[in-house]
Amino acid sequence: MKNITIGIDIGGTNTALGIVDTQGNCLEKRSIRTNSSQGAESYAEGIASTIREMTGKVAYNLKGIGIGAPNGNYLRGTIEHAPNLDFEDIVPLTDLIGKYFDVPVLLTNDANAAAIGEYVYGGARGMRDFIMITLGTGVGGGVFVNGEMLYGHDGFAAELGHTTAIPGGRQCNCGKLGCLETYCSANGLRRTVFELLASSNKPSLLRNFSFKDITSKEVFYKASEGDEIALMAFDRTAEILGKQMADFMAFSSPEAFFIFGGLAKAGDLLFNPLEKYFNNNLLTVYKNKAAIRKSELEEGNAAIVGASALVMNALQSEWGVIK
Amino acid sequence: MKNITIGIDIGGTNTALGIVDTQGNCLEKRSIRTNSSQGAESYAEGIASTIREMTGKVAYNLKGIGIGAPNGNYLRGTIEHAPNLDFEDIVPLTDLIGKYFDVPVLLTNDANAAAIGEYVYGGARGMRDFIMITLGTGVGGGVFVNGEMLYGHDGFAAELGHTTAIPGGRQCNCGKLGCLETYCSANGLRRTVFELLASSNKPSLLRNFSFKDITSKEVFYKASEGDEIALMAFDRTAEILGKQMADFMAFSSPEAFFIFGGLAKAGDLLFNPLEKYFNNNLLTVYKNKAAIRKSELEEGNAAIVGASALVMNALQSEWGVIK
Numbered sequence: 001m002k003n004i005t006i007g008i009d010i011g012g013t014n015t016a017l018g019i020v021d022t023q024g025n026c027l028e029k030r031s032i033r034t035n036s037s038q039g040a041e042s043y044a045e046g047i048a049s050t051i052r053e054m055t056g057k058v059a060y061n062l063k064g065i066g067i068g069a070p071n072g073n074y075l076r077g078t079i080e081h082a083p084n085l086d087f088e089d090i091v092p093l094t095d096l097i098g099k100y101f102d103v104p105v106l107l108t109n110d111a112n113a114a115a116i117g118e119y120v121y122g123g124a125r126g127m128r129d130f131i132m133i134t135l136g137t138g139v140g141g142g143v144f145v146n147g148e149m150l151y152g153h154d155g156f157a158a159e160l161g162h163t164t165a166i167p168g169g170r171q172c173n174c175g176k177l178g179c180l181e182t183y184c185s186a187n188g189l190r191r192t193v194f195e196l197l198a199s200s201n202k203p204s205l206l207r208n209f210s211f212k213d214i215t216s217k218e219v220f221y222k223a224s225e226g227d228e229i230a231l232m233a234f235d236r237t238a239e240i241l242g243k244q245m246a247d248f249m250a251f252s253s254p255e256a257f258f259i260f261g262g263l264a265k266a267g268d269l270l271f272n273p274l275e276k277y278f279n280n281n282l283l284t285v286y287k288n289k290a291a292i293r294k295s296e297l298e299e300g301n302a303a304i305v306g307a308s309a310l311v312m313n314a315l316q317s318e319w320g321v322i323k
Numbered sequence: 324m325k326n327i328t329i330g331i332d333i334g335g336t337n338t339a340l341g342i343v344d345t346q347g348n349c350l351e352k353r354s355i356r357t358n359s360s361q362g363a364e365s366y367a368e369g370i371a372s373t374i375r376e377m378t379g380k381v382a383y384n385l386k387g388i389g390i391g392a393p394n395g396n397y398l399r400g401t402i403e404h405a406p407n408l409d410f411e412d413i414v415p416l417t418d419l420i421g422k423y424f425d426v427p428v429l430l431t432n433d434a435n436a437a438a439i440g441e442y443v444y445g446g447a448r449g450m451r452d453f454i455m456i457t458l459g460t461g462v463g464g465g466v467f468v469n470g471e472m473l474y475g476h477d478g479f480a481a482e483l484g485h486t487t488a489i490p491g492g493r494q495c496n497c498g499k500l501g502c503l504e505t506y507c508s509a510n511g512l513r514r515t516v517f518e519l520l521a522s523s524n525k526p527s528l529l530r531n532f533s534f535k536d537i538t539s540k541e542v543f544y545k546a547s548e549g550d551e552i553a554l555m556a557f558d559r560t561a562e563i564l565g566k567q568m569a570d571f572m573a574f575s576s577p578e579a580f581f582i583f584g585g586l587a588k589a590g591d592l593l594f595n596p597l598e599k600y601f602n603n604n605l606l607t608v609y610k611n612k613a614a615i616r617k618s619e620l621e622e623g624n625a626a627i628v629g630a631s632a633l634v635m636n637a638l639q640s641e642w643g644v645i646k
Contacts, residue, residue, distance in 0.1 A: 081608075127476075129476040143574070145468050146468075146473075146474075148469055150575060151469075151576075152575055152576025152577065153451065153612075153613075154576055154609075154612055155576075156576050156609065157573075157575050158574065158575075159573040162573050162606045164566060165490075166490065167490075167566060176606065246487070247486040247487055251481065251486065251574050252466075252473060252475050252481075252574070252575075253474075253475025253476055253478075253479050254475065255477075281487070281499065283485045284497065285403075285477075
């Protein structure tokens with residue numbers, strides 16, 4: 001019997017489920033509609049029957065189920081006020097799914113799940129203090145301190161994307177101004193490009209794109225071809241992220257930062273200036289201490305593997321290494 | 324035999340030593356010159372003989388020695404590169420003092436010691452996640468997460484005074500620009516007064532003071548008498564601190580903030596606007612969750628009591644409550 005866990009990644013449209021082995025390999029994936037308007041109980045039932053189908057045919061030994069969800073609360077096992085899901089305000093999802101299985105069911109938010117994935121299967125193995133920053137549509141954070149995930153008193157710690165990067169700055173979807181997310185997410189990069197197109201006279205192929213059409217991938221291609229505006233946009237993104245990471249360093253003093261998500265694919269275009277601005281903004285006592293690294297999680301499966309790592313980590317803390 | 328600990332508060336000029344009982348009462352205090360130019364070994368010897376004198380005459384049962392020091396490193400028991408002390412770069416002070424006694428000797432920085440004092444003897448008793456902010460000559464931080472002090476990978480976490488409040492802002496002694504400390508310390512308040520005296524035409528008795536002569540106490544008196552510039556200075560201080568505390572909330576989501584040090588004595592003048600600006604800057608998920616409270620530590624003995632709490636906390640984690 002092969003020991004496995006199930007990782008579940010809940011998105012607004014689709015829910016991805018994966019069978020993950022004890023090494024963090026995703027053996028099989030399935031996707032179902034999230035269909036949150038049908039109610040949480042029917043949704044949980046759909047998840048349970050999909051898991052049964054996936055695990056029924058092979059001699060698997062199911063050890064646990066981990067879930068990564070927007071606005072997921074680890075301490076309570078709930079999804080709370082998720083803006084892109086149609087559920088009631090507070091969904092006790094671990095209870096609803098737990099009814100169907102005799103194994104631990106745990107849930108956390110997607111950025112925390114990514115951090116735990118890095119800790120259990122990725123570059124942060126063996127580290128006690130590190131910070132994972134997810135640069136996607138938004139900016140997410142996951143913080144490890146003293147070898148444990150930082151959840152805070154209410155389960156909602158590490159909303160690093162909503163720390164203030166520029167006081168009184170850009171309007172954020174959260175209602176605040178100047179959040180890190182408004183500068184360093186994929187959408188933030190696009191906003192920066194438009195700011196630069198307005199403030200500068202430099203020629204740029206990016207002047208041919210509408211705001212809606214421009215993607216961070218496109219900005220990356222243009223930067224790779226030497227487009228000055230695109231290069232400046234990456235530099236500005238790195239400047240703001242680097243400064244903010246220096247503040248995070250002054251808070252929890254991690255031994256490493258891991259950068260995950262779409263913008264991390266820009267490689268040196270992002271990491272070289274990031275390293276520079278991070279160091280420029282560090283208090284002397286922290287100089288040359290923390291590494292900035294690209295996440296080692298495989299992009300396509302990271303959310304599933306991270307979710308499975310959540311339950312794997314809990315099991316291993318209790319029982320030791322599972323093989 | 325009465326169980327006691329010794330708390331030691333190391334300052335640039337003087338070192339204060341106190342006998343502290345298990346309830347956090349300081350029974351007796353002594354002060355010696357810090358005399359760091361004589362070398363660390365002779366300094367440690369002086370501390371040891373003072374402790375012997377203090378504890379020799381009464382039937383005390385000495386349980387441990389706790390030290391609060393500038394640039395103190397808990398993990399290594401060292402004072403490292405302290406700018407206001409004349410010692411060599413790295414002083415292994417717990418080893419040097421430990422030679423003379425058969426009890427645990429622990430050391431941390433002053434702001435952390437204050438936080439542990441609040442945790443063991445003050446308003447944070449029973450809390451697992453809280454943040455202590457010390458508003459003194461500088462701004463210090465101490466962070467508890469999951470019921471433990473946050474030290475980070477190197478022992479230097481929680482330098483909250485050196486997070487960036489205003490990017491590109493005021494020059495800080497640390498070499499950076501815009502640190503929280505340059506706005507919200509006693510000296511920061513003075514700088515704010517001068518900024519307001521320059522930008523505004525309002526009459527103010529504070530126009531009679533030189534930069535050197537003005538103190539935060541004086542600003543407090545003038546504000547209490549309704550001086551508009553002084554009131555604006557407190558409001559501005561609270562605005563910047565409140566915004567920064569909202570960022571700290573987004574990092575570790577504590578259940579409470581404790582404010583300690585000189586400026587905390589301003590009471591409602593600081594706390595009322597602080598509450599307002601903190602709430603205005605909070606992400607929705609954190610609204611109405613964390614209290615902002617004045618430290619319950621007694622100002623005069625707080626550093627000694629905090630240092631003693633460091634060792635008391637360690638002893639109690641190991642042995643349970645000591646009476």
